[in-house]
Amino acid sequence: MAEKQLSEYVTLVSSDGFEFRILRSAACIAKTVQKALDPAYGFKEDQENKMTLSNINGVVLEKVCEYLYYNQKYAKAKDVPDPDIPPELCLELLIAADYLQC
Amino acid sequence: MDGFPSSPPMLSRDATEPPSSSSPPVFSSDGPMEDADAENYAQRRSKRKYKGPWYEKSAFDNGEGSSQPAAKKSKFTRNFDSGVFMPSDEDLPSTQETNHDLVPSKIKTVPTYEERIVQHKLSWFPKHNPDESFTEATVKELVRNNECNFRLDFLKPAQEDLQCLTELNKIIKLPLDPGIRAPGEYYYRSMAPQLFLDLSNNDLKRMPPSVFDIEYLTDLIFRNNGLEVLPDRIVNLEHLRTLDLSNNNLSYLPYELLGPMMDGFKPRLAGNPLMQCEGIVSDEVRTKCKGPSALVYYDEAGRPLNWTSKSECHEHSKAPSLFALSLAKSMNTYSIEDIRDELDDEMPPEVSTALDTAERNVEEYGSPLRICFECGREFVMVKAEWTQWYPIGGGTPLPFKQQLCSLGCVPSRVTEQHQAS
Structure with missing residues (x-):
């Protein structure tokens, strides 16, 4: 069976319809996304390269995407700066982070 | 008239x-x-x-005309309380008590609780206030008298009674009175006091967090208390010279204490079930240190992680997890009760565990957030920990436990040692 070429970018869709196209490698830092997009499991998300997160709204998902890139950038760095987390979003981000396992 | x-x-x-x-x-x-x-x-x-x-x-x-009235010899009578305690010989507490030194060489006959209260009452009566416990009244009275020695042993206070220990920061060392002469150089001394605090025999399983806020605490006696964890905030007490932790329940020391102990700080640790170094203690161990014990990683919910392969367990992103970041931010923004109320119906189990841990941190460390030794970030959940034995001054190796905020914080020297073993 020919190995299916994985797309470089994937799309994350928020509950209110915002779409974020981010690097697959960054998106897979979140273990929930990684599992959903894993071709071995053959979920619908893998075929469409798109994952809908029905419990995360656009504002929070934007922050999550920011974090995923931040994590990717500093994964091997020595001195990691703190990302900016707005206090009004921290509880929603906590729930989102728990759901996404990142 | x-x-x-x-x-x-x-x-x-x-x-x-x-x-x-x-x-x-x-x-x-x-x-x-x-x-x-x-x-x-x-x-x-x-x-x-x-x-x-x-x-x-x-x-x-x-009457007497121009003659000066002779100064009458006034009789010195005192019929009111001057507040100065001048006991007779019978009233004096036992000599053991007055000569209570920092390091009792022999086991003393310690006074009972009632005796202690009687002794306290001999010197002064704390003003009775139904809202205050005896401990609080005692501390406040001592602070009012600008005392530097706080003997609060055998009082068996509740944890919340010891909140008032922050009052000790009000004490100053009074300047010397040079009398009528011009003050010499010696009189210009620091007003920082040297505070002595004895909390022995009080059944305190945890060290009260207010202790760590006493800036000029120089002697802390914490014997016979069943203390299980020595909080790392102990190193914040930079004026501390004597730390007596004999006869407690400590199995390890915080890693933060290693630095001061290498520099000669010697807490008394006799009578603690400290973890023993496994295996034969070689000469190399005596001079340097024992390799770390099993490195334990925890997931977000505080469960130990089991790794399938060794390589997997040593490759982690250096960036902290979003969960830990937003948890720390939430703790800085809201109180734990507020978070519980806010997330009442949709509380995931991991968050619930994290909040429980935060509450335990408040009890043990005085704040829901701890500071990571490696990266300096605030964290709630311990994600990685290991114990290492260091011989201090050639003695038996003492266990130091290090707890870090993320898997990526574990320094490579530890992972390498761990992989090699």
Whole structure:
């Protein structure tokens, strides 16, 4: 069976319809996304390269995407700066982070 | 009483105030007028002194004439409480108690709780206040007296009673009184006090967090308390010289204490079930340190992680997890109760565990957030921990446990040692 070429970018869709196209490698830092997009499991998300997160709204998902890139950038760095987390979003981000396992 | 001048006599003063031990007021006027002459202006003219209030001056003039009233020898009587405790020999507490030194070489016969209260009451009575416990009253009274020695052993206070220990920051070392001479260099000393705090025999399973806020604490005696964890905040007490932790329940020390102990700080640790170094202690271990014990990683919910392969367990992103970041931010923004209320119906189990841990941190460390030794970030959940044994001053190796905020914080020297073993 020919190995299916994985797309470089994937799309994350928020509950209110915002779409974020981010690097697959960054998106897979979140273990929930990684599992959903894993071709071995053959979920619908893998075929469409798109994952809908029905419990995360656009504002929070934007922050999550920011974090995923931040994590990717500093994964091997020595001195990691703190990302900016707005206090009004921290509880929603906590729930989102728990759901996404990142 | 007929010679009263027009201004009102100050009778009320004598009537209400208790008799004073100080000498009566002295007033003066010009000396006898017959000496006042234009020819003897060069001669010294003495002022005339009157004992007693000014309005009785006329009485002296009328009665004794110009002769000066002899200063009456006042009898020193004291019929009110001066607040100074001057015990007789029978009242004195046992000599063991007064000579209570920092390092008791022999086992003393410790006074019972009741005896201790009696001893406390001998010196002063803490003012009774139904809102205050005996401990609080004791601490407040000692602070009021600007005392530097706080012997609070055998009082068995509740944790919340010891909140008032922050009051100890109000104490200052009073400047020396040079008397009438010009103050020498010695008199310009620091006003920072040297505080001694004895919390022995109090059944305190945790060290009260307020202790770590006492800036000038120099001696902390914490014997016979069943203490299980020594909080890493102990290193915040930079003036601490004596730390007595004998007969507690410590199985390890915080890694933060290693630095001060290498520099010669020696806490007393006798009678603690400290973890023993496994295997044979080689000479190399005696001189350097024992490799770390099993490195344990935890997931977000505080469960130990089991890794399938060794390589997997040593590759982690250096960036902290979003969960830990937003958890720390939430703790800084809201109280734990607020977060519980806010997430009431949709609380994931991991968040619930994290909040429980935060509450335990408040009890043990005084704050829901701890500071990571490696990266300096605030964290709630311990994600990685290991124990390492260091011989301090050639003695038996002591276990130091390090707890870090993320998997990526584990330094490579530890992972390498761990992989090699």
